[in-house]
Amino acid sequence: MSLRTRDGLGGKAAIVGIGATEFSKDSGRSELRLAVEAVRAALDDAGLSPADVDGMVTFTMDTNPEITVAQAAGIGELSFFSRVHYGGGAACATIQQAALAVATGVAEVVVCYRAFNERSGRRFGSGVQRREPSAEGAALGWSLPFGLLTPASWVAMAAQRYLHTYGLTADAFGPVAVTDRKYAATNPAAYFHGKPITLADHAASRWIVEPLRLLDCCQETDGGQAIVVTSVERARDLPHPPAVITAAAQGAGRAQEQMTGFYRGDLSGLPEMSVVAQQLWRTSGLAPSEVDVGILYDHFTPFVLMQLEEFGFCEPGEATGFVAEERLPLNTHGGQLGEAYLHGMNGVAEAVRQIRGTSVNQIPGAAHTLVTAGTGVPTSGLILGSDG
Amino acid sequence: MHLASTEKVGHVRAARHAEGTSVSSDSTVRGAASDAGRDMAYNAVRDIPYDDLKAFEGRAAAEAGIGKDLVNVPMIRHWCEAMGDTHPAYAGADPIAPPTMMQAWTMGGLSGHEGRSDAYDELFGLLDGAGYTSVVATDCEQEYVRALRPGDEISFDAVIESVSERKTTKLGTGHFVTTRMDIRAGGELAGTHRFRILKYAPARRKPKGKRPRPVINRDNAGFWEGVAAHRLLIQRCGGCGELRFPWLPGCNACGSPEWDTIEASGEGTVYSYVVMHHPPFPAFDPPYAVGLIELAEGVRIVSNVIGVPYDKVRVGLPVRLEFQRVDEELELPLFRALGGGPPFTSGGEPFGSGGEPSVGGGEPCAGGGALVEGGPGGALRVGEELPALEIPITRILIVAGAIASRDYQDVHHDAELAKAKGSPDIFMNILTTNGLIGRYITDRFGPTAVLRTVAIRLGAPNYPGDTMVLSGTVEAVDNGPDGVTAMVKVVGTNGIGKHVTGTVAVTLPPGGTA
Known part of the structure; x- marks a missing residue:
């Protein structure tokens, strides 16, 4: 009923631990080992031990089963394990799953994780040339014979229509890239640490899929990220200030597709993110002006603009100016363009650091952070808040 | 060159x-x-x-x-x-x-x-x-x-x-x-x-590799059978009459599992498009354009726009359906750019093959330039x-x-x-x-x-x-x-x-x- 009414999950659970491997282009080790390292780091950060964990959540796209990660991380019996589908759209939803389990008493300590060798192993950017004749395969299959084969191309189709609708050029995407890289430049964990860019650099970068340029596209990364969730009560006894899960939501639109949502609506927005936004605002009772930091999923810059519009930070078609004027601190870790592409999970960690006050690009007094998950797919979002 | x-x-x-x-x-x-x-x-x-x-x-x-x-x-x-x-x-x-x-x-x-x-x-x-x-x-x-x-x-x-x-x-x-x-x-x-x-x-x-194959299953086989017969078929809901694409075994508007098909007229316009540059794929020579075509019937389909260079594809370009064999096993519905819209902005119908020579010419170009009277097509302008x-x-x-x-x-x-x-x-x-x-x-x-x-x-x-x-x-x-x-x-x-x-x-x- 949460499409229509405030849900009862807000304020019940908190993020108490975050942990990651280094972000690289070639990790030199298995995806399982990356997952295990991230889980251990997150538990250490939380001041918890593997013995405390009774729930695990990951993405359906992750190659590391919960049981195997548990086995290798010293975690014992599990009362809750779950996976969320739809690629990067799962990111915030893993936290929602954990919060649901914690709030209902199904589990006490849940670890969410995502780990892959996405750069040195299977690169998403290299595209898709065949699919099995399942319902899911068939949906993508309408695009394949015509050479629309890459995530960049699926996003570009909507991005082109967005530009057309609002009379913009591809330069409209520049401010997002510049903002991400500005924060990455001062983040030692970021791949592009020390390497800011200008709008001119963006405009001069080569086409990948028009209207997307190289600097509109996120990195490809090897690495792992884990997040520990428990109840707010237990969180208060742990080392770090809790990042309270003020609101958590998933969203799919009518006639939703995965990346190929070409057949519905006007293609100039993200209806599924609107479903998320309405729930987050309703449950949190907050308004856009009360958000201190936005961590908006940025595999490709155009969808950052559309998210700002769907959340009501600005009017449709006006997001490029909103970003250029820096009216909301955005992707303060450097985003997936600047820090790393960890399917959105590194963004959740940054939102936690902002609440704790420990970000390398700390926004003073940040009390509410908005985090979103993969766009162009069924997605999810979180509002995290400080305790009390 | x-x-x-x-x-x-x-x-x-x-x-x-x-x-x-x-x-x-x-x-x-x-x-x-x-x-x-x-x-x-x-x-x-x-x-x-x-x-x-x-x-x-x-x-x-x-x-x-x-x-x-x-x-x-x-x-x-x-x-x-x-x-x-x-x-x-x-x-x-x-x-x-x-x-x-x-x-x-x-x-x-x-x-x-x-x-x-x-x-x-x-x-x-x-x-x-x-x-x-x-x-x-x-x-x-x-x-x-x-x-x-x-x-x-x-x-x-x-x-x-x-x-x-x-x-x-x-x-x-x-x-x-x-x-x-x-x-x-x-x-x-x-x-x-x-x-x-x-x-x-x-x-x-x-x-040269072959184009990726269509993903065909029991829900959409009828579409590809239509393509083989050079008919572009759109599903029509038996409950509410709503036309739908892509093919699915039920209607998103009313939920009815009943449906039949109508044949698309083949007329459409480019609703959006992209130009693929990177990475290269064996079957395609970048840069190439992929269009999202809005058919006259109102549904959209992804296809290639042909008959114009990749850098001349535009939103709103009128296109017409054409079936083209791309290799021994595969025919595809493609869309050919038509005159009358960008990039062909002249007035008048394209000549039919063997038809009367057209001397009407295009509308005078608003850009000015030399103007010479007396040509058979009227004013001749740069x-x-x-x-x-x-x-x-x-x-x-x-x-x-x-x-x-x-x-x-x-x-x-x-x-x-x-x-x-x-x-x-x-x-x-x-x-x-x-x-x-x-x-x-x-x-x-x-x-x-x-x-x-x-x-x-x-x-x-x-x-x-x-x-x-x-x-x-x-x-x-x-x-x-x-x-x-x-x-x-x-x-x-x-x-x-x-x-x-x-x-x-x-x-x-x-x-x-x-």
Whole structure:
């Protein structure tokens, strides 16, 4: 009923631990080992031990089963394990799953994780040339014979229509890239640490899929990220200030597709993110002006603009100016363009650091952070808040 | 612009043999044929000292050649039938030969050539011996000094004008050879013909992958059965009547599992599009455009926009459905850009094949420029865009054009031999392209129009089943004593890319009537 009414999950659970491997282009080790390292780091950060964990959540796209990660991380019996589908759209939803389990008493300590060798192993950017004749395969299959084969191309189709609708050029995407890289430049964990860019650099970068340029596209990364969730009560006894899960939501639109949502609506927005936004605002009772930091999923810059519009930070078609004027601190870790592409999970960690006050690009007094998950797919979002 | 910079020059032209008397020789035919059946691995080539090649410049390529037939009505008529050219000057009691037919009168035909020079044989022997065994015609520039009439006896001399340094093109590495021929009628200069060919060693052919297959299952098989029958089928809900695409076993509007189909009219517009640059895929040559087509019925489908270069696809471009075979197993519904919207902005309908010559022309261009009154199409302005002419590239057109131009190269009529030489099918010869451009221009400028020069460069080949869209833009207008002369830039685009680019000078005599 949460499409229509405030849900009862807000304020019940908190993020108490975050942990990651280094972000690289070639990790030199298995995806399982990356997952295990991230889980251990997150538990250490939380001041918890593997013995405390009774729930695990990951993405359906992750190659590391919960049981195997548990086995290798010293975690014992599990009362809750779950996976969320739809690629990067799962990111915030893993936290929602954990919060649901914690709030209902199904589990006490849940670890969410995502780990892959996405750069040195299977690169998403290299595209898709065949699919099995399942319902899911068939949906993508309408695009394949015509050479629309890459995530960049699926996003570009909507991005082109967005530009057309609002009379913009591809330069409209520049401010997002510049903002991400500005924060990455001062983040030692970021791949592009020390390497800011200008709008001119963006405009001069080569086409990948028009209207997307190289600097509109996120990195490809090897690495792992884990997040520990428990109840707010237990969180208060742990080392770090809790990042309270003020609101958590998933969203799919009518006639939703995965990346190929070409057949519905006007293609100039993200209806599924609107479903998320309405729930987050309703449950949190907050308004856009009360958000201190936005961590908006940025595999490709155009969808950052559309998210700002769907959340009501600005009017449709006006997001490029909103970003250029820096009216909301955005992707303060450097985003997936600047820090790393960890399917959105590194963004959740940054939102936690902002609440704790420990970000390398700390926004003073940040009390509410908005985090979103993969766009162009069924997605999810979180509002995290400080305790009390 | 040489081949290296032309778009989409397929390797398939590797075996193409130059059609002109000035370059045709039995040795080059054998040279090209020797590639047949071989994988086009890089031929072992030997460097030829450039001075040895340069020494041929200025030497005769053909001496005192004589046309095998007098200029005659039957050959003119066969040419006009092949080209679909209904210009009245080429018929009736006192016809002239179509100017673009000039080279045809010099062709050796089935029985071969006469009057070829030793120097020419030597040059080709040298290039063949060094491994540059393949030939492709790249350019043809003709100037017409006087009309050819039935009874004219044709004689010709040709000179090797230039031999280029070694160039590497998409086709391979080789030397461009340019010849210039003077064509006489009854001893009087009737025209000149400059012809450029590339003698080259084919580059290694990279295996071209097949397009990704459609993902077919029980829910959508009916769509692909429709494609096989050249029908684009849209599902229609049995409950609420809502049309839907993609295919699904139930209706998102009302949930009904009942449905039937309607056949799309095939009309649509580009709702959005992308241009793919990176990464490359085996079946596609980037950059290429992929469109999201909104059908007239209101549903959308992803497809390719054909008939325009990738950088001319725009939101709102009107398109029409066409089924195209992309490989042995796969036919796809593709969408061809139509005139009337961008990028063809001229008024008026494109001519139908064989229809009445249209003299209406386009709307005056708002951009200004020279304005000359009195042309048959009304005011003639710099910047005017000629109505597009859509020419279906049928097998019969390719063969009839080759035979009407006395060009018996196998790649223009024998699919099996063309395939053996690395081409996917037969393809149009350069003389036919030249003839079609002549037709396009005189259709537009009317029966009094006189062609002065036609200069063309070939790119993507015209294969059967494709469609070529000719478009033209008036680039300059000059009011001289002979009348108004327009320089028209002509582009012919097919499903692969630009087949031809060229410039035509056409004069409208003073007092000419429409």
